[in-house]
Amino acid sequence: MLSEGADAPGFELPALVDGEERRVALSEYLGDDAVILAFYPADFNPACDEESCDLDRLDLFTMQKDVRILGISPDSVYSHRAFTAQYDLTVPLLADTDGEVAKRYDVDFVDDIGQSLIERAVAVVGHDGTITYSWSTDDMTELPAVEEITDALAETGGDDTAFARYRVGHAHYTEGRRAFTSAMEAFRQTEWVMAQHDFQQAREEFEAAADRFDTAVRFVDDGSLTPIYEGAHEKATALWQAADWLVQSASAYSSGSGSEGEELRDDAEIPLSTVREYREPPDPDGEWPPEMETLEKDEPDDATVLPTEADDEDAALTVDIDAAAEATDAEATSDETGAEPAPDRRREPGTADGAPTAAADGEPVEDDIDDEELAEIQAELAANHPDSEPSAAEVTEESTAIVEAPPMGDADDETDESDGVPEKSTSIVDPPAGASADEADTASEHGDEPGAAGDTTDGPAPDAGDGRADEATAMESEGPDTDDAPDLSLELAEPDPEPIDADDPPADESEAASDEPSEADGGAGADE
The missing domain is CATH 1.20.58 (Methane Monooxygenase Hydroxylase; Chain G, domain 1)
Known part of the structure; x- marks a missing residue:
C-alpha cells in the first residue's frame, strides 16, 4: 500500500452507483470532498456472513456531506449489484477486473496457491489528492479500525x-x-x-x-x-x-x-x-484574511428585505352618483350638439366634485328646489336641446288626423305663422260647401271615422269605374279606429272575398252617413 504523503494515482472504472451502471473517476471528487478508497478481496468474501459484510463499517461515513467512499474489488458490476442487494449497501462499488488500479496503489498480491488477489486496504485522500492515511492487510478476515479513519478525516484539510x-x-x-x-x-x-x-x-x-x-x-x-x-x-x-x-x-x-x-x-x-444579524460574507478574491473578526452585527437591521404593499388609504365615496350620471349625460349631449351642458343646480357652490356641502355637524345638506327653479331648469334644457321632444305647449291639444293635410287637396287649414303649429282640427276634411247645419254636425261627429258620409276632399273626383281609387281615397281619409270603423289591419291581412261595390256604402255605417251621398257616388253622378 502507498504510504502517507504520496500522491493518489488517478483512475476511471466501471461502477454501480445508486443502482445505476456508469463510469467513475477519482477526479470527480478531489477538491470538494475527502475520499476513502476501500479495497476489498471480493464480493461475498470470508469476512461476510448472512447479516453483515466487511463494508458495513465504512458505509457509516456516507452520512458525512464532505466525505465520499469508493469500494474497489476485482469483481464485475453484475456481481456488485447482487452484493449490494444482499447487504443493502449505499457505497458505490467499482469493478477493477484487470487489477490495474490495485497495482497502482500496491495492494495486489498472489496467495499460497497462486491466485491473484488484492489486499484489504484503506486509503484516505485529501482535497489536494494527497494520501493522508493508509492501512492494508492480506488477512481476508481482518477489518480496518474505524476510529483511525475518523481521526484521519479530522486531520484532513487545513x-x-x-x-x-x-x-x-x-x-x-x-x-x-x-x-x-x-x-x-x-x-x-x-x-x-x-x-x-x-x-x-x-x-x-x-x-x-x-x-x-x-x-x-x-x-x-x-x-x-x-x-x-x-x-x-x-x-x-x-x-x-x-x-x-x-x-x-x-x-x-x-x-x-x-x-x-x-x-x-x-x-x-x-x-x-x-x-439581518450578519454582514455579507467577504469576497475570497479580495483581501484575505479579512480585517473583520466576525460577521455578526452589533445591532441587527430592522428593515425587511421583502417587498411590502403600499399602505394606501381607501378613498371615500363622496361623489353624488346621480349628479355624476347626469353630468356624464350632459357632456355626451354637448359633444353631439355642440351646446354647452346645462348647469347642475343640485350642486352646491364650492363643491367641484358634485358632493353636497357638509353641514356643521358633518351631515350632508339636502338641496330644496322650488317650482320656479324647476321651470327655469326645464327652460334651459329645452333651449340647449332643440332636437329633443316638444314641450306640452307645443303639442296640439287634440289631434285626430293621420296626415297634416288631405292628399291631393289645398291647404285649407289655417296655420299660425308665429309658431308654425296648425290650429285645432277635428276632421281631416271640411264638410261640403252646400251642406246644412245638421249635415255639418253629422260630418263633425263622424269626421274621425274612415269612410264616413259627408267626408269630401278637394280636387278632381275619382273615376267611378275605378274601385281602387275609391279604396285609396277611403284609406287616405281614415282616422283613428272607432267602434264602428272596420279594422284596417284585418282588411289588409284577410280581404273580404266579396269586394264592396263602389256604389254601395258600407253596411255598418250610421243612418246619418247613409242619407248623404258618398264621395264615390257623387263622382259617379258627375261622370254620368
Missing part, C-alpha cells in the same frame, strides 16, 4: 482546504443572492410564476453554499477564521430557509390563495430576521 471550500461556497452564495433579488422584484410586480422559479433557484444555491461553508468550518485550523466561516454558514442557511417559504408563498398567490400566500410570506420573516 486552512488551504477550508479556504478552497469557502471559495466554492461563496460562488454559490453569489448566485443565490442574484436569484433572490430577481425573485423579490418579480414578487413586487405580482409575477408569481417568475418569483416562484427564482426563489427556488435561490434556495438551491443557498443550500449548496451552506454545505460548503460548513465544511470550511470543519477543516479550518486558524481559529481567527472560524467566526467568518460560521457566520457565512448561518446566513446562507437562513436565506435558503426563507427562500423555501417564499417559494410556497408565490405558489399560493399564483393559485389565488391570497390569505395563505400572506401567511407564508410572514413565515419567511422568521429566518430573515436571522439574515
Whole structure:
C-alpha cells in the first residue's frame, strides 16, 4: 500500500452507483470532498456472513456531506449489484477486473496457491489528492479500525482546504443572492410564476453554499477564521430557509390563495430576521484574511428585505352618483350638439366634485328646489336641446288626423305663422260647401271615422269605374279606429272575398252617413 504523503494515482472504472451502471473517476471528487478508497478481496468474501459484510463499517461515513467512499474489488458490476442487494449497501462499488488500479496503489498480491488477489486496504485522500492515511492487510478476515479513519478525516484539510471550500461556497452564495433579488422584484410586480422559479433557484444555491461553508468550518485550523466561516454558514442557511417559504408563498398567490400566500410570506420573516444579524460574507478574491473578526452585527437591521404593499388609504365615496350620471349625460349631449351642458343646480357652490356641502355637524345638506327653479331648469334644457321632444305647449291639444293635410287637396287649414303649429282640427276634411247645419254636425261627429258620409276632399273626383281609387281615397281619409270603423289591419291581412261595390256604402255605417251621398257616388253622378 502507498504510504502517507504520496500522491493518489488517478483512475476511471466501471461502477454501480445508486443502482445505476456508469463510469467513475477519482477526479470527480478531489477538491470538494475527502475520499476513502476501500479495497476489498471480493464480493461475498470470508469476512461476510448472512447479516453483515466487511463494508458495513465504512458505509457509516456516507452520512458525512464532505466525505465520499469508493469500494474497489476485482469483481464485475453484475456481481456488485447482487452484493449490494444482499447487504443493502449505499457505497458505490467499482469493478477493477484487470487489477490495474490495485497495482497502482500496491495492494495486489498472489496467495499460497497462486491466485491473484488484492489486499484489504484503506486509503484516505485529501482535497489536494494527497494520501493522508493508509492501512492494508492480506488477512481476508481482518477489518480496518474505524476510529483511525475518523481521526484521519479530522486531520484532513487545513486552512488551504477550508479556504478552497469557502471559495466554492461563496460562488454559490453569489448566485443565490442574484436569484433572490430577481425573485423579490418579480414578487413586487405580482409575477408569481417568475418569483416562484427564482426563489427556488435561490434556495438551491443557498443550500449548496451552506454545505460548503460548513465544511470550511470543519477543516479550518486558524481559529481567527472560524467566526467568518460560521457566520457565512448561518446566513446562507437562513436565506435558503426563507427562500423555501417564499417559494410556497408565490405558489399560493399564483393559485389565488391570497390569505395563505400572506401567511407564508410572514413565515419567511422568521429566518430573515436571522439574515439581518450578519454582514455579507467577504469576497475570497479580495483581501484575505479579512480585517473583520466576525460577521455578526452589533445591532441587527430592522428593515425587511421583502417587498411590502403600499399602505394606501381607501378613498371615500363622496361623489353624488346621480349628479355624476347626469353630468356624464350632459357632456355626451354637448359633444353631439355642440351646446354647452346645462348647469347642475343640485350642486352646491364650492363643491367641484358634485358632493353636497357638509353641514356643521358633518351631515350632508339636502338641496330644496322650488317650482320656479324647476321651470327655469326645464327652460334651459329645452333651449340647449332643440332636437329633443316638444314641450306640452307645443303639442296640439287634440289631434285626430293621420296626415297634416288631405292628399291631393289645398291647404285649407289655417296655420299660425308665429309658431308654425296648425290650429285645432277635428276632421281631416271640411264638410261640403252646400251642406246644412245638421249635415255639418253629422260630418263633425263622424269626421274621425274612415269612410264616413259627408267626408269630401278637394280636387278632381275619382273615376267611378275605378274601385281602387275609391279604396285609396277611403284609406287616405281614415282616422283613428272607432267602434264602428272596420279594422284596417284585418282588411289588409284577410280581404273580404266579396269586394264592396263602389256604389254601395258600407253596411255598418250610421243612418246619418247613409242619407248623404258618398264621395264615390257623387263622382259617379258627375261622370254620368
